[in-house]
């Protein structure tokens with residue numbers, strides 16, 4: 001395994017806000033697929049890693065990685081993951097307006 005392959009492996013953060021926030025700062029140009037705690041087609045929202053909706057806790061939230069978990073990686077691989085889950089990655093209306 002080389003560094004290139006490692007860099008392009010999707011990371012999944014559950015109950016790990018420190019790990020998630022560290023990943024965000026290291027991969028500002030990557031993407032985050034916000035999904036249910038156990039990833040499923042029920043909720044798949046794709047964001048840029050610098051989107052405010054996934055980098056700042058929402059008013060009633062206490063964690064980023066509790067009821068919802070985060071799949072982090074490149075856009076292509078996250079969209080492929082969403083398809084394997086039987087769904088489609090929805091583009092966030094804030095950071096990824098559909099063209």
Ligand SMILES: [Zn+2]
Nearest residue numbers: 047051092095
């Ligand atoms: Zn977003």
